[in-house]
Amino acid sequence: MIQQEWDAGMPLSDAQQSQIEAARSQQTTTRRAVSPGMEERLYTAHQVLDHGFVRVIDYMGDDNAIVQAARVSYGEGTKHVSNDEGLIRYLMRHWHSTPFEMCEVKLHVKLPVFVARQWIRHRTANVNEYSARYSILDREFYIPAPDHLAAQSVVNNQGRGALLEGEEAARVLKILKEDSGRAYDNYEAMISDEGQQGLARELARMNLPANIYTQWYWKVDLHNLFHFLRLRADAHAQYEIRVYADEICKIVADWVPLAFAAFEDYRKGGATMSARAMECVRKLIAGEEVTQETSGMSKGEWREFQALLAQG
Amino acid sequence: MIQQEWDAGMPLSDAQQSQIEAARSQQTTTRRAVSPGMEERLYTAHQVLDHGFVRVIDYMGDDNAIVQAARVSYGEGTKHVSNDEGLIRYLMRHWHSTPFEMCEVKLHVKLPVFVARQWIRHRTANVNEYSARYSILDREFYIPAPDHLAAQSVVNNQGRGALLEGEEAARVLKILKEDSGRAYDNYEAMISDEGQQGLARELARMNLPANIYTQWYWKVDLHNLFHFLRLRADAHAQYEIRVYADEICKIVADWVPLAFAAFEDYRKGGATMSARAMECVRKLIAGEEVTQETSGMSKGEWREFQALLAQG
């Protein structure tokens, strides 16, 4: 399916592809810390959704930079932790954030506007977005693949339920394609200066729907990136942002393998238990029975607690 | 014109209007600093554009809170500044930011999505936006009044030029109205669960154009608010965000009159001169001739410099 979409709409033009290859072919010497995994990734566009991508433009630091910063802070105090992996796991486990802030990454992301609007809520990052006041947007819209065209969940107000079936799915796809096509035709017609004055771009853009693609440079430190990934590379996140977060996870795993492994264990795969939940855990281990009624939890909370214990 | 738009689409329902009146009728005693100008404003919706508004939900501090914070910092050192107005002007002139951070305001804003996208770039604020994942958006779209329907500027890539004339204006308005109406009809059709499953809201929203209205609570301290107002209550800002900033200026003038007067003099009405520009000013005052060529400035910079000297 992905392959089919890709063929239908390569996210990069030939000219862009050539630029990337040119950029990748240039190598210079540096005295800075170098992450081999990131060097391999640099500039290459990793496709996400039908026309989107993520690519690494620059980075600062590696696993060792985290260790180095921690050792500046804790001096002799870190000597008893025998190795880098142990120290990084210790920092992650005890919520030490500043050593992870010492690494920085700059990504070039192409993404639908409705995804960009979720993404930007993470404020501790630097952003340069393509401006539709200055420039003309491209005719590129996100159209969901049929296996991601889901109905509203009937149990969760913010979630998706079953896949749409046959005719309904076809009807939705037709609407999305036609409406975005017409909106773009009219956008072009309004800004055209042939035989008319031509509407200001900053006004004409208001006709474009939220599935149009935008792009930006997004620069963030590793601590805040982990926070983003914990929330967005998660089953509760909307699919269309989660696929970006999943792709970035792969990049981070190549960049700082030790830190990413600790993140997976303590954050992504970890769980936060309330005082009440911990009390239940202690009773369960002691062989006592616990029910929702005796747990002190609400029904929703109890359901989530049961799910946690059942996982694995 | 504004009146006509208002009649055509009151931004508040009767139920909302009653809620506001009920909230305004409740008064409690407090030991906190109270700004009479803000008490008068509280909860009332001030209309902006055709369906938007700004209203004050809460505030903290007043002019005196700025002075108080400055006196904590500078202790006896501020005694020589004889009065509050002088001290506030001194702080503004010398870019002391922290005393202004001691005041905070929480606004409820209803605004088109493309305006929200500009606004959110100011990251040092707290935001709770209406979620189109959870809830269904209302059928309300910004349609520019004819006297704001401008052509693309031919001299400035991010600006507007002359007003669109007769037929072209009519054509544009027709497109904007029809496309947003159709997009909303289809949005409703896709999420409907009558006789079908109903598309997930988080997907259906992607069909809606950028002139649909959203709303949020926006909380910001006075220093960062002034920064926002300097950039957005400015001739270079897009008209559709400037009208919000202008309305907020009136609110701030009622809230912290001394601080706002200092802001007007030093920031909003002030000018930043480069070292080269200052050199030219000194020569001009001494009666010497200066031209663009001898100024060391580029053509664009020289034009801006000339405009500064001509103002008043």
Add this chain to the structure above:
Amino acid sequence: MIQQEWDAGMPLSDAQQSQIEAARSQQTTTRRAVSPGMEERLYTAHQVLDHGFVRVIDYMGDDNAIVQAARVSYGEGTKHVSNDEGLIRYLMRHWHSTPFEMCEVKLHVKLPVFVARQWIRHRTANVNEYSARYSILDREFYIPAPDHLAAQSVVNNQGRGALLEGEEAARVLKILKEDSGRAYDNYEAMISDEGQQGLARELARMNLPANIYTQWYWKVDLHNLFHFLRLRADAHAQYEIRVYADEICKIVADWVPLAFAAFEDYRKGGATMSARAMECVRKLIAGEEVTQETSGMSKGEWREFQALLAQG
């Protein structure tokens, strides 16, 4: 002991005490949300350590403001959560941060410089500190009470061990008192302009030790305050900052009782489990045996895990 220290050095002068009483006696009407618990607290100085205090200068919002912001975001989506308490607990459990950012508090804190240096690492707050460049610091130093005069821990590089005994304790207290007294005498002698020029204050202050008291206005939103309290009202925090955090916890409990109860259950009393730890929990509940060797945890991690299961 506290009483004795208090008698020896009341943190407030009579003039300050009168100012507080005068401020507390003034009441005005307001349309804003009012928290009765905070009104009761306003301006009163709550003593911390020997000469320090925390007092509330201003606040914005209450439990209801959190609920209100959440309902703006989630609209109809929150209707199924039947009451405010349930909604606040839901928000806390699922790491929704922005509704808690809608409340703000401004505190006046007097604290030793070495505590201030830890405190300021929490960057998302607004601060106006007393300036020793402009003004002369008071002769007030933190001298630990004997029951907090502890030896370096032999197991934890950043912790305290047993209490110092008899002679050693006396020797330490003598040093701390004499050195700070002499440092202050010399500070005064250097800045004096009697019979000499008098050293600049910005230079003279460098002679003063880190147990001298400073003071500041500290303004922070509730979400970031909870983050501060989770780290500082904690057994791992240094005692001298923990007592401030503990005092602030009492204030917050009076301010936003529902939010504070949720914070206590999910954050302060809660626990974060790694993926490995959750795996062990599942096995233990199933009656299987787990050892450090089979857990995949390091010795330190296992020790912490065991402690978690033993608590209660």
Add this chain to the structure above:
Amino acid sequence: MIQQEWDAGMPLSDAQQSQIEAARSQQTTTRRAVSPGMEERLYTAHQVLDHGFVRVIDYMGDDNAIVQAARVSYGEGTKHVSNDEGLIRYLMRHWHSTPFEMCEVKLHVKLPVFVARQWIRHRTANVNEYSARYSILDREFYIPAPDHLAAQSVVNNQGRGALLEGEEAARVLKILKEDSGRAYDNYEAMISDEGQQGLARELARMNLPANIYTQWYWKVDLHNLFHFLRLRADAHAQYEIRVYADEICKIVADWVPLAFAAFEDYRKGGATMSARAMECVRKLIAGEEVTQETSGMSKGEWREFQALLAQG
């Protein structure tokens, strides 16, 4: 003088010097943007004050990264600005901050505690400071050179006046040296575990004065660094922080020469004029007379205005 201090207290040990040389001797290839000026600087310690230094640990981006980010934002809209220098000057002149945020630098700084306390007020940066809870501080104190030992200013509460003369200067230096020496002796005596338990490090540190040296890793983006430099590489800043800012200016000039030149012209060498001041400038150029009385400015403001016109 500097040389003499340097001889008296080299900021780096031989072991540290060897580590730096080893780090500098390693070169790897990278696909990232490389700034030759920074490569030359990397790891080398540039001495500041008697025992302090600044050294570059890592960096991201160069002048071209600023241009690149601006071109992402403004697309075709930037084509009319013919070259990189012109575009960077345009961005600086119009307060575009986000392109400058795309560059990042990580510095290792050794500095007296009272300087660190000023520095840390700039909150938009990442910091890892040496922890005196975990580790033992070195016996290194800032003692001002005689040509920086100034009296309190009689006109400016936060400034310095004339140099201290003969006996008074000698007396001050004697106090600073003796008090810091004694404080450190007692610090060592308290933490010693020979024949006693040994006071916890987190408590013992409170005896150390504010001229003791600390160190940290400080990571900041170029926009926020420029803000720091505008305030701290300035005649109004305290000398002891200004020398750090001046040293960093030299580093930035090597890193991003075009951006630094624009910063010098528009920020460092530029001036902010109030609306009232601009009105006076217009009158003066027109040959009209203006006095403080007719200017609408306060005496202090007028004095500053006169100074601006006289500079050059």
